[in-house]
Amino acid sequence: MSVQSADPRLLGRQLKRVAFDAETIAARVAELGREITAAYPSGELLVLGLLKGSFIFLSDLVRQVERPLQVDFLVASSYGDATASSGNVRLLYDPSTSFEGKHVLLVEDIVDSGRTLSHLMDLVGERKPRSLEICALLHKHLAEHLRYGVKFIGFDAPNEFLVGYGLDHAENFRHLPYVASLE
Ligand code: IMP
Numbered sequence: 001m002s003v004q005s006a007d008p009r010l011l012g013r014q015l016k017r018v019a020f021d022a023e024t025i026a027a028r029v030a031e032l033g034r035e036i037t038a039a040y041p042s043g044e045l046l047v048l049g050l051l052k053g054s055f056i057f058l059s060d061l062v063r064q065v066e067r068p069l070q071v072d073f074l075v076a077s078s079y080g081d082a083t084a085s086s087g088n089v090r091l092l093y094d095p096s097t098s099f100e101g102k103h104v105l106l107v108e109d110i111v112d113s114g115r116t117l118s119h120l121m122d123l124v125g126e127r128k129p130r131s132l133e134i135c136a137l138l139h140k141h142l143a144e145h146l147r148y149g150v151k152f153i154g155f156d157a158p159n160e161f162l163v164g165y166g167l168d169h170a171e172n173f174r175h176l177p178y179v180a181s182l183e
């Protein structure tokens, strides 16, 4: 990984390793697009991206879905500077679009404890969508707090702190075209 360790985007930090390179991600995102296309043969589909982490994944993903769809976003309050989830999730941006009668697909960057996602699924589920599913680029499978299944998973993630392709560390590294752990 010496080439990418010299990446000028890294703020002088070193990578521990690249977990998923750009080609691997692109191939899997294309497959996910085909899975999603096949899973929704009819009805209105609303793809709801959780900001900010899903912004790159969502934009690549929707271009691989070959059926009509709408895109909107949710902004949930994060943990702030705490490393552990408080379990209190508030919506800071809530789309004006109605969810009623639509297939809603919630798109998340990474499922860690699953706390954020469980609360958001509760909130969205109250608005009478026709169906409600989760698509996550990465899943750490540590999600003891997740009360819902993740129907579409890009990759099983190692239990490391990952950055890139939308994922940040203190708001940095979201623009890396690959997913990596930092030294
Ligand atoms: P959860 O509520 O504990 O599942 O936290 C999920 C959120 O924490 C994700 O949407 C990310 O914003 C953040 N997160 C969890 N693990 C990582 C990681 O390895 N790198 C970057 N962000 C992470």
Ligand code: MG
Pocket: 050, 051, 052, 053, 054, 109, 110
């Ligand atoms: Mg996030």
